[in-house]
Amino acid sequence: MSLLMILLVIGAVLVVLAVMMAARAKRTQSPTSAGAAQRSASAPAKQRSDKQLPQGQVQFSTAEAERQQQLREQEEAASVHPSHVPGGIPESLPIKLKGYFFSKSELAFFQTLESALPQGFRVFPNVRLNDLFLITAPQHQRQGTYARLRDKHVDFLIVALPDFRPVCAIELDGASHDQPQQQYRDAVKDVAFRSAGLPLLRLRAEGNHTRQSVQKLLEGYVRQRTVA
Secondary structure: HHHHHHHHHHHHHHHHHHHHHHHHHHHHHHHHHHHHHHHHHHHHHHHHHHOOOOOOOOOOOOOHHHHHHHHHHHHHHHOOOOHHHHHHHOOOOOOOOOOOOOOOHHHHHHHHHHHHOOOOOEEEEEEEEEHHOOOOOOOOHHHHHHHOOOOOEEEEEEEEEOOOOEEEEEEEEEEHHOOHHHHHHHHHHHHHHHHHOOOOOEEEEOOOOOHHHHHHHOOOOOOOOOOO
């Protein structure tokens, strides 16, 4: 009887040891299997990311791809294709030459002004203020002054020869100058000319300007000169 008990105890111990070893082996193999499963799941994605694109093409994110598509659509709308844009400069622009440089009133006044000027003076039309004035403000304060002068011009600039020294300027104010926005721009011009010490003479474009009336207007600014 004692021998039977001993055999039963030994059998029970062997069963317990077998169960413990099986459980340990399962715990050891589980991470490996999970890792393999993860690697297997990620393999297709990696293969997709490692897939080489045709030469000359770049893979973009979704946002970048949308931006590239918008650029392509804009280029097609403007009929400017990348293959025709060396260095980013298009072969042509959607512009054409104006049929006139002056308005009718400006042309008539320009001809009258030229005839009224004495020898030694010349007139230049449509002169940009940024080409006429130098900004003397410190570097960090120049932007504001530049912005006020930008996109503004004076109708006629009279210069003295032979050094082309500016002596005065003339503005022809038409109906558009009665608008508040244009009056503001005109006020900025007045301040600019006054600050630089250059006279700015204003005339109504619809006025009857003759050679004699213009000569009278310019008295004190231009006088007969002999140019070598």
